[in-house]
Amino acid sequence: xxxxxxxxxxxKDFTDKVIKAITKLTREIxxxxxxxxxxxxxEHTISKYGLRSLLPKEIEILSGPGCxxxxxxxxxxxxxxxxxxxxxxxxxxxxxxxxxxxxxxSLAELKAKGGDIRIVYSPHDAxxxxxxxxxxxxxxxxxxxxxxVPTIGYEIMSGPPSNFSVICAHKLIPAALELLISxxxxxxxxxxxxxxxxxxxxxxxxxxxxxxxxxxxxIAGFEPNDVLLxxxxxxxxxxEKKYETLNEYTRVVKPEGNIKAQEIISEVFDSVxxxxxxxxxxxxxxxxxxxxxxxxxxxxxxxxxxKKSQDIPPGCSCHLVMVGKLYPYECKLFREKCTPLNPIxxxxxxxxxxxxxxxxxxE
Amino acid sequence: xxxxxxxxxxxxxxxxxxxxxxxxxINFITRNITYKRVNKGIGVEELDDGxxxxxxxxxxxxxxxxxxxxxxxxxxxxxxLGILSxxxxxxxxxxxxxxxxxxxxxxxxxxxxxxxxxxKIVNSFNFKAKEANIAIIAGDTKIMPRGTLNEIIMAxxxxxxxxxxxxVLDSNCQVGDKIIITxxxxxxxxxxxxxxxxxxIASDLTSDVNILTDIxxxxxPELAENIIHAMKDPTRGGIAGALNNxxxxxxxxxxxxxxxxxxxxxxxxxxxxxxxxxxxIASEGRALMSVNPKNAKDVLQKIHSTEIGxxxxxxxxxxxxxxxxxxxxxxxxxxxxxxMPLGEPIPRIC
Numbered sequence: 001x002x003x004x005x006x007x008x009x010x011x012k013d014f015t016d017k018v019i020k021a022i023t024k025l026t027r028e029i030x031x032x033x034x035x036x037x038x039x040x041x042x043e044h045t046i047s048k049y050g051l052r053s054l055l056p057k058e059i060e061i062l063s064g065p066g067c068x069x070x071x072x073x074x075x076x077x078x079x080x081x082x083x084x085x086x087x088x089x090x091x092x093x094x095x096x097x098x099x100x101x102x103x104x105x106s107l108a109e110l111k112a113k114g115g116d117i118r119i120v121y122s123p124h125d126a127x128x129x130x131x132x133x134x135x136x137x138x139x140x141x142x143x144x145x146x147x148x149v150p151t152i153g154y155e156i157m158s159g160p161p162s163n164f165s166v167i168c169a170h171k172l173i174p175a176a177l178e179l180l181i182s183x184x185x186x187x188x189x190x191x192x193x194x195x196x197x198x199x200x201x202x203x204x205x206x207x208x209x210x211x212x213x214x215x216x217x218x219i220a221g222f223e224p225n226d227v228l229l230x231x232x233x234x235x236x237x238x239x240e241k242k243y244e245t246l247n248e249y250t251r252v253v254k255p256e257g258n259i260k261a262q263e264i265i266s267e268v269f270d271s272v273x274x275x276x277x278x279x280x281x282x283x284x285x286x287x288x289x290x291x292x293x294x295x296x297x298x299x300x301x302x303x304x305x306x307k308k309s310q311d312i313p314p315g316c317s318c319h320l321v322m323v324g325k326l327y328p329y330e331c332k333l334f335r336e337k338c339t340p341l342n343p344i345x346x347x348x349x350x351x352x353x354x355x356x357x358x359x360x361x362x363e
Numbered sequence: 364x365x366x367x368x369x370x371x372x373x374x375x376x377x378x379x380x381x382x383x384x385x386x387x388x389i390n391f392i393t394r395n396i397t398y399k400r401v402n403k404g405i406g407v408e409e410l411d412d413g414x415x416x417x418x419x420x421x422x423x424x425x426x427x428x429x430x431x432x433x434x435x436x437x438x439x440x441x442x443x444l445g446i447l448s449x450x451x452x453x454x455x456x457x458x459x460x461x462x463x464x465x466x467x468x469x470x471x472x473x474x475x476x477x478x479x480x481x482x483k484i485v486n487s488f489n490f491k492a493k494e495a496n497i498a499i500i501a502g503d504t505k506i507m508p509r510g511t512l513n514e515i516i517m518a519x520x521x522x523x524x525x526x527x528x529x530x531v532l533d534s535n536c537q538v539g540d541k542i543i544i545t546x547x548x549x550x551x552x553x554x555x556x557x558x559x560x561x562x563x564i565a566s567d568l569t570s571d572v573n574i575l576t577d578i579x580x581x582x583x584p585e586l587a588e589n590i591i592h593a594m595k596d597p598t599r600g601g602i603a604g605a606l607n608n609x610x611x612x613x614x615x616x617x618x619x620x621x622x623x624x625x626x627x628x629x630x631x632x633x634x635x636x637x638x639x640x641x642x643x644i645a646s647e648g649r650a651l652m653s654v655n656p657k658n659a660k661d662v663l664q665k666i667h668s669t670e671i672g673x674x675x676x677x678x679x680x681x682x683x684x685x686x687x688x689x690x691x692x693x694x695x696x697x698x699x700x701x702x703m704p705l706g707e708p709i710p711r712i713c
Contacts, residue, residue, distance in 0.1 A: 012622075015695040050697025095638075112373040121637075224695045340705045341383050351638075360702045 009223035018228045019054050025235045026056045034187060035234060036324050038064035038177060039194035040352025041222050047361035049224040059231070062324030063357075065176055066194060068144040069097050069350035070322060071276045075309040076169040077102035080141045082304050083167070084115045090133060091117045092126040093141035094148070100349045103309045107141075123152045130164040139298050141167045147196040149287065150261035153268035156289065156296050165298040170287040172271060173197050174205040179282055180323055181213050188324075190216040190234035192227065195249040200265075202257025207245045214243040221249035268293055277311045277346055278319035318345035321354050328358040335359065383703055385599070386410075405459075411533050412458040412595065413521065422528075426461035428452060428521040437484070437514055440554045441569030442647075444517060445487035450574050450647055451598070452521035453495045457579045458594045458650065460531035460586045461523030463495060468502040469518040474509040484515070495574045526587060535592045536613035540681040541659035543652040545578055545672045546571060547625040548602055552644035553633050568629040573648030577669040585654075585662055593653040596646070600704045603642040605651050606689045607703040613653075618690045619679035619701065643704040653681060 008014040026033065037043065043063045046052060052061060065071050077100055084091040084107065091107065098107035098117055111117040116136075120126050123140055130138035138161075142152050149170050156166065173194060180186065193206050198219045209217045216237035220230030230248045237244060247253055265287075274286020289297040298304075312319050316338070317331035328334050328347070338344040340356050347353035378388040393399075393407055400406025404415040404424065413428035432448040449466065456463040468488065472481070492499050500522075550571035557566055575596070585591050593613070597605040602624075606617045626641055634641045648671060654662050659677055666672035689701040 010694050012695050047699060049693040049695050050691070050699035051695070053697045053699070054695070108375065109371065109373075112371070112375050224693075224697075228695075341387075361699045 009221075009225045011225065014225050015054070015228060018225060018232055022059070022228070022232050022235055023056045025232075025239050026058050029058075029235070029239050031058065033059045033189045033235065033238060034062060035059065035190045035192060035231065036062040036064045036180075036186075036188045037066060037192035037194070037220075038173060039066040039192075039196065040068070040070075040350070040357075041196065042066065042192055042194065042220070042227060043354060043357050044352065045222050045224055045227050047357045050361070051224060051227060054228075055231070059235070061192075061231075062188070063321075063354045064180060064324055065276065065279055065322045066173075067347065067350050067352040067354070068148070068171065069095075069100055070318070070346040070353045071171055071176075071278065072097070072100070072143050072169050072346070073275045073277045073309070074102040074311045075275070075306045076141075076167060077107070078104075078306045078309050079299075079304050080107060080139070080167055081105050081110055082306070083139055083298065083302060084110050084117055086137070088136045089116065090129060090136055090138045091115070091141060092120045092129060092138060093117075094121075094143065095119060096350050097141060097143055099343070100346055101343060123155045127155055127160050127164060130161045134161065134163060136163060138164050139167060140164070141169065143169045143171075145171055145173050145194070145197050146200045146265070149269065150200060150258070150264045153264040156268050156293050157264065160296060162295070165296050165301050166289065167298045168269070168287060168289050170269070171274060171276060171282075172285055172287065174201075174208070175271075175284040176276060176279065176282050178208065179279065179285075181209060181215060183323070186324060188215055189238055190218070192230050192234070193217055193219045193245075195219055195221045195226075195253060198247075198249070198253045198257065200258050200261045203245055203247060203253070203255045204257075210243040210245045216243055217245040219245070219247045219249050219253055221252065278322040313344050316345035318347045318355070321345075321347050328355040329362070331355070377705065379599070383705055405532070409532070409534070412455040413461070413523075415459070415525070417527060422526055423524050424527050426456055426459045426521075426523040426525055428455035428459070430455060430519050430521070432517045432519070433513075434555070435513070436555075436558065437480070439570055440558050441551075442572040443484055443487055444515060445484035445489075446491050447572055447647060448517040448519050449488055449491040449495060450572050452519040453497065453574045453576065454596045454648075454650070456521045456523035457575050458531070458596055459523070459525065460529040460591070460594070461525040462579075463497045463521060463523045463576070465498040465500045465522045466492065467520040467522075468499055469504070470502070470515065471505045471507060471512060471517075472515050473507055473512040476515055481515070488517075491574065495576050528589070529586055530589055531586065531591060531594050532612075533593055533595065533609050534612040536609045536615050536617070536653040536681045537592055537655075538615055538681055538683045539656050540592055540653040541656050541677045542606070542617060542619070542679040542681065543654055543659065543663060543666065543675055544597075544602065544625065544678050545575070545650045545652075545666055545675045546646075546648070547627045547630070547674055548597065548646055548649065549630050549634070549641035549644035550627060551647040552601070553630045553639075553641065556637065556639070556644075557633050566629045566633065568627065568633070571646050571648040573671050575648065575650050575671065578650065578666055578672050581665045581669060582662065585658065585665075590655045590658045590662065591652050592655065593651075595651050597649060597651055598645045598647060601641070601643040601645055602651060603640070603689065603701050604704050606701070609651075609653065610689050611687045613681070614686050616682045616685040616688045616690060617679055618682050618692070620692045621694050623676050623678045625674050625676050625678075640704075642701055656680070
């Protein structure tokens with residue numbers, strides 16, 4: 001199952017070499033270095049392999065808003081819950097989206113009370129469910145960044161059954177990053193940019209950070225030594241006072257991205273200003289389904305209105321954790337009132353959420 | 364009934380997944396039992412693999428375990444519900460340091476279930492019991508109307524005997540002990556996940572479901588001398604659940620070395636594809652042991668002499684610092700905590 005030539009990506013001797021090089025450069029830079037990644041899977045790798053314990057203590061790695069479950073606004077979940085309460089309706093979605101508390105309930109609670117909520121592994125599973133249940137409405141609650149968008153776009157383009165529709169809660173990463181970077185008080189020294197998203201959209205959308213904002217930027221893969229190499233490439237730029245967008249993940253990411261996938265995205269979706277849980281409204285931060293495909297847009301098909309929703313419960317600091325202003329353990333609720341068993345904020349629910357990862361892997 | 368004691372108003376699937384929620388459910392069920400033990404025996408509040416009934420004038424005591432068995436699909440790569448039921452009961456007895464003697468069997472069947480499938484399951488059950496050298500001494504059957512039960516479930520009681528002075532308990536891990544696993548982890552759970560409908564993951568991976576009798580037989584002297592301080596089969600919740608249990612109950616930390624933990628390539632591949640953590644996935648034919656460090660190598664060698672234990676490894680040790688925690692030295696040399704699983708493992712999104 002191993003991709004040839006990737007053996008070194010989990011090799012400890014290789015890790016030791018990279019760490020040595022990072023440590024040497026960090027000493028020469030001789031100040032604190034703040035790096036940020038924006039991908040739940042990067043945080044997962046960093047935590048799973050204990051990478052922070054290997055890095056010099058001058059290097060601080062913040063996790064940005066990279067968890068698609070965490071940034072999905074409560075209003076969208078409320079919408080899925082309202083639709084899920086209807087008779088003859090099946091709600092389908094990915095992974096732990098069903099556990100996220102919205103304003104009152106989570107989809108998991110609705111399921112335990114009798115709602116037909118199903119976890120699927122791909123949108124195609126949802127299409128199959130729609131074909132098998134022609135008498136029911138099958139709604140796919142679509143979340144995720146650029147990575148998950150093309151497969152859903154493809155299904156919509158391919159003429160799904162008429163009882164199938166989509167709640168489109170997709171978010172776009174570069175716009176949110178730009179919002180973050182423009183908040184000067186964060187002072188990020190470098191971005192570890194997401195390999196999966198770049199696989200689709202390529203390098204170009206990330207160049208603005210190095211070119212316009214003069215922040216070094218490296219697109220990195222997800223093996224432990226991928227992430228460490230990415231950090232080395234950032235530290236090297238910082239040392240040499242360069243500002244470039246570089247690609248560590250060359251075995252997967254092409255500079256131009258996946259053109260076919262990009263075409264599907266622009267065929268089916270429009271980019272729109274969109275609310276991110278914990279961050280607020282982001283210009284061009286989300287997608288909506290184009291009018292040509294409105295019969296598959298659950299928003300238009302069912303016209304559900306959510307009046308008032310609560311994104312961040314009282315006392316919760318998820319909005320600060322998500323943008324790297326606070327570490328989870330600095331939140332008063334962390335580990336005390338807010339645990340994966342009883343999550344109060346969205347970052348504690350998702351396995352990709354920073355709080356949940358800190359709860360699992362850190363003291 | 365007060366709702367404040369539990370985290371939700373209804374039972375969720377995760378309440379049965381061997382994690383924190385399962386503890387919550389068990390506490391909820393057992394909190395107002397009046398008599399929780401027989402004399403000075405091990406009782407329900409220990410939440411160990413089984414209980415003991417001391418017999419006053421004898422050197423031995425009776426060990427009793429109870430186990431309910433459900434599995435989907437009921438026929439899975441490498442086994443079926445019948446085999447699983449015997450193994451569950453026998454292994455729980457062995458994990459208490461007991462010689463398995465007998466089991467009882469309850470079978471609850473959904474109306475419409477085929478005799479053909481039932482035959483396969485009971486044949487497996489009966490033959491596996493013979494292999495384990497134990498008698499099936501009592502049983503009961505119930506039939507439920509169609510739709511009120513999914514196919515078939517089984518429940519067993521295991522009965523065994525052990526010397527009173529043998530102390531193999533979750534709370535008995537001692538600082539310095541070596542941790543042994545008798546084979547590769549997470550085969551059972553991963554094989555099941557891989558074979559479930561809709562996933563279509565082709566692999567030759569089979570469940571590790573098996574009785575641990577051979578390992579018990581070779582380790583009898585070590586058990587009698589209390590060289591083996593704790594034993595546990597990492598079923599639901601995987602090794603993460605089992606080891607956290609030990610760390611908490613023994614008030615120690617357990618430090619693992621990732622590269623020493625045996626794990627099959629197929630298991631790694633399926634888990635990585637689905638974003639699952641193999642440390643949290645069940646085995647049904649493996650044991651973890653906490654062993655006196657002076658004898659660890661001998662114990663390992665004896666386990667290696669059995670067919671089911673030939674891939675056994677020493678994977679870590681018991682330490683004093685960071686009590687009640689399980690730590691892992693990762694493949695690349697970093698250190699992290701291994702937490703108690705929360706509930707049913709759910710695949711990650713991207």
